Every structure is written in structure tokens, then in C-alpha cells.
Amino acid sequence: MADPVEQQIHRDPALFYWILLPITVVMILTGILRHYLSTLLQTTPKKQPLAKIREQRSLLRAQNLRGNHQQISKSSFERRKEVFIEGVKEGRFLADPENRGKPRANPMSDPAMMEGMMGMMKGNVAMMVPQSLIMGWINAFFSGYVIMKLPFPLTPQFKQMLQAGVGTRDLDVRWVSSLSWYFLTLFGLQPVYNFILGNNNAASMATQQMAQAQMGQNPMGGQEDPDKIFNAEIENLEVIDHRYILDGVEDRLLAKLGATL
């Protein structure tokens, strides 16, 4: 070490049993609680009317056709495409054919949309409340002591945050109070949750944020006009350069066998 005078603080070993251990245990238990809370709060998807489901499924079918078009022969693909295009032109797949071309109602007024937004709110609340509670608890109970020494140096900017409540100005930043242990556990317990709860748990922050990102680019903006989506799908189908996967399979088989023989 460059600094010859290294600060040394003798701490009571009881600090470990009464601060470090409780915080760790509480953090793990909160993660588990958060997991089960979000599982319980999940709203079961509401039953949708037949027409709505037909609209979604036929769109899904077209997307699958586009994704797996190599697996069927050219004629089958063309036939399916034609049927789909015909159906869209007639508006056969739409949930309410009368409303074609009309602008969609405000998503706020749609009860189904409100339901989805409530679900998201619940997830956020289940995340935020325990975190702020625990931070308050730690600040109220355990502030003011130095409990451990970090094995790596930090810049003095961290002093205010990590040594909160410790009124010693010249103390090395490596000595930190309980709040920093809280932050360490907050970020580092991810694998522990993975081992306790399985991989798809809702305990961690990272997965929560990921799920939110996947939930859709515009949760508020609502859905577009289904007719437009169908027409876009038609365009996607039209531009496909169809190639059957079994084209030239004999040559490939012979080449493979020839290589092994």
C-alpha cells in the first residue's frame, strides 16, 4: 500500500451477528416475498369474445406462415397466402367489420386496457414498496456505525452515500456503514434467488425491467387499427421469396453420404 498509515478500526464481532446477518436474511426473504407476491397479484387474462380471439389467431397464423414458409411446398404456400389475402380483403377476420377504417377509441376508456395497466402498476408497487421499506428500516435501525471494510478502494464521492450517519470526516471511504451492505445485497443476490426460486422468478429487478420492456413498446398508446396490421402482414407475405426446404434434398443427402463413405 502506498499509504503507510493504514486506518485500522477494531469492531465488535457482535456487529456481524446483529447487523450483517439480519440484513442479508431480510433481503433474501424479501426477494422470495416479492416473487410470491407478484405471482399472486398476477391477473388472470380475461376471457375474450370469440370474434376478438379469431382476429388475434388469424394474425398469428399469418405470422407463422411467414416464419415457416420453407416447410411447405410452393403450391401450399401460395394457396394459404391467397386465402389469407382474400379473407382480409373481405374483412372476414376482423372482430367488428363495421368499424373498419374508423379511428380507434381512446384506450383510457377501454376497460380491457385499464386492466392491463393495473397489472403493471401492481408489479411496480410490489417492487418499490419493499425496497423503500427496507431502506427506511436500515436507516432507522443501523445508521451511524461502521460495519465493514470494502476490499477495494472507492473515490471520495461515495463517502456521503456509503458512510451515511458516520460523522468522521477523515475516515477512509473503504470503511462503510450498513447501507452499503444493503446495496451490495440488492445487486448481488440475483444468483441466490435463481437457486432458490428457479430461473423465471420475479424477485430480481433486472428481470422485472426486462419483462416491462417486452410488454410492448407503447402500453398506453394501445393497439393500432387491426385492419392496418392485417394489411401490413399481407405486404410481408407478398415479398417472400418462397423456397421449399426439400428442394435439392437428394443432392444434399448424396453429398453428405459421399463425405462419410
Next chain:
Amino acid sequence: MLDERELAIHPIVQESVQHNARTVSNIRALTASLFGVAAGTLGLESLPGFIFYFTGTAIVSLLIFSLKAEQDAKSYFFRPFSDLWAGDMFGGLMSFVLTWTLFYGLCKA
């Protein structure tokens, strides 16, 4: 076009990719925590500690490559470099720091 055709003939199954990635990340998380325990017990500080972590993960990558992937990274990973060698290098860092700090605090300071 050739690439697309190649992908159609030898499709890459999303589930398998995810499963492999999950296996690797589980191994990484577990070993990172154990490296933290080791580094803390040895009393490593600042730079040597992080060097210890990166050497450790490199060794773990080698072990995954030779034992789990049977020396054939191409057939287990879509992009061998980013998925096996460099991927998740920093994924275990937080848990490493956690156990490192804990055991350093217990043993040394």
C-alpha cells in the same frame, strides 16, 4: 440468401439456445460467488481481487468448453465467442463483490 437457406436447413432452436445460455449463466453465478469466498478468505485487495476474478472466469470458460461443450463450442453455441468466452464476463461480478466483501470483512478486517 445463402445464409438464410443454411439457417432453414439447420435451424437454430430458440429453446435450446436459451437452455444453454441459462446453464452457462448458472455456472458463472455459482463460481463467481465461490471465487468471492476464496478472494475474501485470501485477503486479496483491490486490483489483485479483480484479477483473481477474471482469471477465475477465464478458467471456468475453459472448463465449460472442455467438459460441458465437449471441445466443440460451435455445435453448442450460436456465436461461440460472445456466448461462451466473453459473454457473462461481468454477469457474476456483483455476486463476486458481495461474497468477496462479506468474507473479507469476516476474515481480515
